[in-house]
Amino acid sequence: MPKILAVDDSASMRQMVAFTLKGAGYDVIEAADGKQALDKAKTTQVDLVLSDVNMPVMDGIALVKELRALPNYKFTPILMLTTESAGDKKMEGKSAGATGWLVKPFNPDQLLATIKKVMG
Amino acid sequence: MSIDLSQFHQVFFEESYEGLDIMESALLNLDPANVDAETINQIFRAAHSIKGGSGTFGFSQVAEFTHVVETLLDQIRGGERELTANFVELFLEAVDCIRRMMNQLEAKEPCDIPEAATIRKNFEDILAGKDTGGGSPSPATIADEAKADAAPSGWKIYFKPGEDIMRTGNDPLRMFRELASHGPLTVSVVVDDLPSISGIDPEKSYLRWNLELLANVDKSAVDEAFEWVVDESEIVIEPLGGAEQAIAATEAVSPAQPATPVQPAAQPESAKPAVADLPAQTNTQTTAPAVTPAVVSAEKASAPPATESKSAKVDKSKVEVSSIRVGIDKVDSLINMVGELVITQSMLGELGRDFTMDKLPKLLEGLDQLSQNTRELQESVMRIRMLPISFTFSRFPRLVHDLSRTMGKKIELKMIGENTELDKTVMERIGDPLVHLVRNSLDHGIEKPEDRIKAGKPETGVITLNAYHQGGNIIIKVQDDGAGLNRDRIREKAIANRLIAETDKLADEQIYDLIFRPGFSTAEKITDISGRGVGMDVVRRNIQELNGSVEVESDPGVGSSFTIRLPLTLAILDGQLVRVGEHVYILPLISIVESLQSFKGMIHRVAGGCDVLRLRNEYVPIIRLWKIFNIEPEYRDLDDALLVVVEGDNMKVAILVDDLLAQQQVVIKSLEENYRRVEGVSGATILGDGTVSLILDISGLIKLAGVRRDEYKRVKNDSGRAA
Numbered sequence: 001m002p003k004i005l006a007v008d009d010s011a012s013m014r015q016m017v018a019f020t021l022k023g024a025g026y027d028v029i030e031a032a033d034g035k036q037a038l039d040k041a042k043t044t045q046v047d048l049v050l051s052d053v054n055m056p057v058m059d060g061i062a063l064v065k066e067l068r069a070l071p072n073y074k075f076t077p078i079l080m081l082t083t084e085s086a087g088d089k090k091m092e093g094k095s096a097g098a099t100g101w102l103v104k105p106f107n108p109d110q111l112l113a114t115i116k117k118v119m120g
Numbered sequence: 121m122s123i124d125l126s127q128f129h130q131v132f133f134e135e136s137y138e139g140l141d142i143m144e145s146a147l148l149n150l151d152p153a154n155v156d157a158e159t160i161n162q163i164f165r166a167a168h169s170i171k172g173g174s175g176t177f178g179f180s181q182v183a184e185f186t187h188v189v190e191t192l193l194d195q196i197r198g199g200e201r202e203l204t205a206n207f208v209e210l211f212l213e214a215v216d217c218i219r220r221m222m223n224q225l226e227a228k229e230p231c232d233i234p235e236a237a238t239i240r241k242n243f244e245d246i247l248a249g250k251d252t253g254g255g256s257p258s259p260a261t262i263a264d265e266a267k268a269d270a271a272p273s274g275w276k277i278y279f280k281p282g283e284d285i286m287r288t289g290n291d292p293l294r295m296f297r298e299l300a301s302h303g304p305l306t307v308s309v310v311v312d313d314l315p316s317i318s319g320i321d322p323e324k325s326y327l328r329w330n331l332e333l334l335a336n337v338d339k340s341a342v343d344e345a346f347e348w349v350v351d352e353s354e355i356v357i358e359p360l361g362g363a364e365q366a367i368a369a370t371e372a373v374s375p376a377q378p379a380t381p382v383q384p385a386a387q388p389e390s391a392k393p394a395v396a397d398l399p400a401q402t403n404t405q406t407t408a409p410a411v412t413p414a415v416v417s418a419e420k421a422s423a424p425p426a427t428e429s430k431s432a433k434v435d436k437s438k439v440e441v442s443s444i445r446v447g448i449d450k451v452d453s454l455i456n457m458v459g460e461l462v463i464t465q466s467m468l469g470e471l472g473r474d475f476t477m478d479k480l481p482k483l484l485e486g487l488d489q490l491s492q493n494t495r496e497l498q499e500s501v502m503r504i505r506m507l508p509i510s511f512t513f514s515r516f517p518r519l520v521h522d523l524s525r526t527m528g529k530k531i532e533l534k535m536i537g538e539n540t541e542l543d544k545t546v547m548e549r550i551g552d553p554l555v556h557l558v559r560n561s562l563d564h565g566i567e568k569p570e571d572r573i574k575a576g577k578p579e580t581g582v583i584t585l586n587a588y589h590q591g592g593n594i595i596i597k598v599q600d601d602g603a604g605l606n607r608d609r610i611r612e613k614a615i616a617n618r619l620i621a622e623t624d625k626l627a628d629e630q631i632y633d634l635i636f637r638p639g640f641s642t643a644e645k646i647t648d649i650s651g652r653g654v655g656m657d658v659v660r661r662n663i664q665e666l667n668g669s670v671e672v673e674s675d676p677g678v679g680s681s682f683t684i685r686l687p688l689t690l691a692i693l694d695g696q697l698v699r700v701g702e703h704v705y706i707l708p709l710i711s712i713v714e715s716l717q718s719f720k721g722m723i724h725r726v727a728g729g730c731d732v733l734r735l736r737n738e739y740v741p742i743i744r745l746w747k748i749f750n751i752e753p754e755y756r757d758l759d760d761a762l763l764v765v766v767e768g769d770n771m772k773v774a775i776l777v778d779d780l781l782a783q784q785q786v787v788i789k790s791l792e793e794n795y796r797r798v799e800g801v802s803g804a805t806i807l808g809d810g811t812v813s814l815i816l817d818i819s820g821l822i823k824l825a826g827v828r829r830d831e832y833k834r835v836k837n838d839s840g841r842a843a
Contacts, residue, residue: 010169012132013176020123054168068287074323077289083172091351099289100348105175105183108123117298 002119003027003044007037007051007063008081017050020108021115034058038066041073048119049078050102053089061089061096068097077118081106125177130443132173133226139166140219141514147212148517152205155196160203163211164193170218181231182221188243189214195247207246212518213239274303274360275342277331282352283324290349292329298345303335332360444544446504454504457497464489502689503541509587509596510538512551516558516585523562530569530580531562537587542594543689546666550596550686553659553670557598557682558583560656565602565680575677577601593668594688599681605632605674613640632672636660664768666690667710693788693815695805697781698764700745701753705777706786706805706815713765713772715780718758733763733774740765743825744776745816748800754778768818775821788815800824 004026008014011032018028029044031037035058037051049067053060060080067073080093080101090101102114143166146159167190174182189211195201217236224231277299281292299305310328320326333342339357346355468486471479513535524531542550566572566581573579584599607628614620614634634640638657663670668686687693687710695706722734723742732739742763746753755761755778763774786805791798791814802817 009165010132010173011135012128012173013169015131016123016125016128016176019128023123052172054165056162056165075286075289075291081172083168094288094348094351097288104172105177107176108125118294120294120297 001025001027002048003029003046004115005029005031005037005041005046005049005051007031007034007049007055007060009033009052009055013052013081016108017111020111024112024115026115034060034063034066037063041067042070045072047076048115049073049076050081050115051078052081053093061092064093064096064098079114079118129177129226132177133222134443134445136170136173136222137219139170140215140222142166144212144215144518145514147208147215148521150203150208152203152208155203157197160193160197164190164197167193179221179225179231181236182218182225185214185221185236185240186218188240188247189218191247192243210239210242210246214243273336274332274334275337275339276358276360277333277342278328278354278356279331279346280328280354281325281349283326285325285349285352286323288349292325292327295345295349296329296331299331299333299342302337302341303333305334306332334360444505444507450500450503454497454500457493457500461490461493461497464493502543502691505544505689505691506541507544507547508539509542509547509594510535512542512547512554513538513585513587515551515555519555519558520562520583523559527562528568529562529566531566532580532582534582534584535586536584540587540589540594542587542686543691545690546594546686546688549662549666550684553662553684554585554596554598556656556659557684558585561598561600561602561680561682565600565604567603571603575603589688590685594686596684596686597681598684599679601679604676604678604680605635605672607631607676610634629673632674635672636670667693667708669710691788692785693805694783695786695815696764696783697807697813698775698777699754699779699781700749700777701751703749703751704781704807704811704813705745706813707764707766707775708815708818709783711766711768711818713767715762715764718761718763718774720759723758731758733765735765735772735774738772740772740774741825742774742776743821745821746776748821748824766818768822771822773818773822773825775816786813786815 004021006014006017006021006028007030008017009032014030014032018030021028029040029046031040033055034051037049038058040046041049049063051060051063058066064078064080067076067078077099078097080090080098081104082089082093082101083104093101099118100114102111106114143163146163146166150156150159167186171183171186171190174180174186192201192207193211196203196207213235217233217239220233221231221236224233279292279295281290285292296305296307308330310330311326313326313328314320315326335341339359342357343350346353464486468483468490471483471486475483516535517533520531520533561583566583567575567577569579572581582601584597586595586597586599588595610631611620611626611634614631614637615622617640619634619637619640620626635656636659638655640655640657660670663684663686666686667690668684670682670684672680672682674680693706694709696709696712698705698707718733724732724734724739726732726739731742733742734740742758744753745751746756753761758776761776761778762780764777764780765772765774786807788803789805791801791804794804798814800817800820800823801814802820803815804812805815807813
């Protein structure tokens with residue numbers, strides 16, 4: 001079962017994402033900030049990371065940089081959850097090494113479509 | 121797949137309220153002259169999460185409103201704009217507005233806050249002074265919609281990814297797969313750029329592709345496959361087939377195609393810079409403008425059904441959901457306890473299987489352990505319901521901030537012991553009385569700055585909220601360094617309202633206590649802060665309903681202090697077991713004043729057939745429990761029975777019982793939930809021997825017995841005169 005790491009400081013978003021992905025048969029690991037996510041990614045190899053950008057402690061951009069520096073996560077797809085208005089965040093995320101993005105607000109179907117696109 | 125998003129609403133509301141609280145307290149701590157970047161960031165993050173969540177869960181009004189707030193915050197965060205005191209006030213108004221929107225949405229009411237439009241307009245006006253940074257759809261959206269009708273029979277795609285494409289986790293194969301999902305795809309690879317084997321970096325991409333997609337889809341569908349890599353790749357997308365089609369599509373899409381002569385003139389304004397950037401490579405172009413619109417339209421298409429399904433849900437589930445956030449340590453300790461309980465249980469089970477008398481000490485030891493486990497488990501479970509009082513205290517900084525502005529007073533609020541834990545229900549119900557006390561201190565307690573200076577005090581008054589544990593109770597103190605209570609004015613007022621007689625000699629504490637009597641208000645002019653008819657009597661009654669008490673101390677010129685004493689929980693009660701005939705009842709220990717053996721000389725019969733007990737200089741009505749509950753007592757004669765004097769509803773009554781039994785902590789079970797409401801009974805509990813015992817409600821009993829307040833007052837006043 002493919003493992004997805006869902007990172008968001010908002011519990012409701014995390015729950016929504018986790019519920020949707022679990023329903024589609026993915027194994028979901030949750031983290032509330034970049035630091036937690038990094039720790040979890042180090043102990044468990046995940047197949048995809050889905051991360052919010054604005055988070056306390058360590059934000060999504062820093063998380064991507066840290067992950068890409070790990071040999072295990074060089075090529076792992078990392079998607080950023082951004083908002084429509086944050087165009088420069090997308091670019092910042094990309095140059096940090098993010099694979100792509102998903103624009104908030106999104107609904108469960110859009111989320112699954114994007115994940116499927118990446119995971120095949 | 122369709123997922124019911126409403127299941128996440130409760131969590132969303134809770135975290136949004138938390139976010140709003142964070143915003144509010146951070147805003148109150150902000151000093152516009154010296155802005156702390158992390159504080160702004162914190163406020164921004166909270167607004168950002170609320171916006172994101174409300175958009176996702178279908179609360180578009182909140183999302184739109186929060187968007188303008190977030191945009192301004194973002195500009196301040198980015199240093200594009202200075203934070204002014206006006207902005208802080210505006211943000212605070214916005215926080216209130218969002219909170220009210222949330223309240224309405226949570227109550228499943230239509231979201232309708234009249235001032236929302238005005239506040240939003242204020243934000244928009246500020247933002248309009250500068251680039252708004254998003255919000256309205258970019259011109260590209262319109263272009264995207266305009267070209268949507270030009271769908272050729274297929275697309276010819278040239279794709280040269282950036283060398284580092286693999287390092288961002290973007291696999292070209294993924295894009296081909298996505299394209300292939302639209303129709304037959306022909307892929308041919310160009311390997312010309314491949315270096316010699318020694319020069320190959322295995323993590324880089326050296327390949328280029330020519331693709332042909334035979335599918336009647338919009339260009340946006342093709343763009344979407346390359347959405348994430350468009351900036352670092354060379355991508356040319358041309359329509360397959362006829363010349364007219366080529367022209368139609370080129371107008372919107374492919375500005376740099378030299379084979380089409382009409383094209384440069386028709387080229388859209390916005391695409392020009394892109395061409396200028398790519399002087400040499402005439403056969404390539406970037407598709408950047410189309411990136412955003414693809415997402416916009418996808419979102420547009422799916423948003424309305426989501427909203428519909430939500431509103432359909434609303435009526436079905438009018439259930440009050442409330443949840444509690446519990447620290448993981450509390451849950452862990454609970455699990456730990458249960459673990460120990462299981463060990464004890466298996467040990468006792470082992471003993472019981474082949475028990476002989478010589479194992480008795482072991483059995484007793486096991487039972488001891490069981491009772492200890494049970495006690496610990498009980499404590500852990502109780503702790504789950506406990507929340508730090510900061511949940512209630514957190515509303516006060518804002519309250520004090522706003523009220524001191526309105527009243528032209530300078531007030532500093534100090535909060536101590538915010539981590540003191542209190543039962544959630546008690547917490548919810550202590551909020552209003554506390555607000556009242558704080559308002560009261562603000563309004564009547566703290567003097568105006570000029571008066572304070574005259575009195576030789578610092579200009580800024582201090583209100584202190586202090587919470588701490590004492591014994592099995594929690595104490596909350598509301599203290600101010602204001603003028604103190606005016607003893608003489610209270611006395612005059614009480615005499616005017618016939619609460620006391622002119623001849624009464626009362627100690628200071630007794631006089632101060634008069635402010636808690638119904639119908640007492642010394643405020644000469646009614647302000648909208650306090651003195652709105654809701655008096656201190658309501659405060660005291662609310663606190664008494666929680667089995668608590670409130671007292672006041674005051675020192676003229678130095679200040680007053682209100683002390684609230686509350687039980688830690690409503691689920692457990694310190695009870696006095698009393699017996700009437702064969703029945704055992706429970707009286708809340710906190711309401712008992714004294715118990716005594718009555719004798720003839722103390723009992724008087726007053727007009728109306730009511731027996732009263734003369735207790736020192738007071739006459740106390742007697743309530744016979746056996747009469748009220750229609751049971752057979754052991755003693756009918758007042759001389760043989762015992763009298764328990766209790767206080768409730770601001771009056772004393774003596775309850776006639778056969779015997780006083782033990783005092784013990786009892787767990788309250790609601791009668792209302794399990795049976796129905798019974799007057800005079802506040803709940804039930806199960807005693808050690810398994811029998812059910814009713815917990816008596818003093819004010820209910822007073823009503824049942826038909827003791828009227830004026831009657832009590834009258835006999836009391838009579839007694840006052842007699843003494």
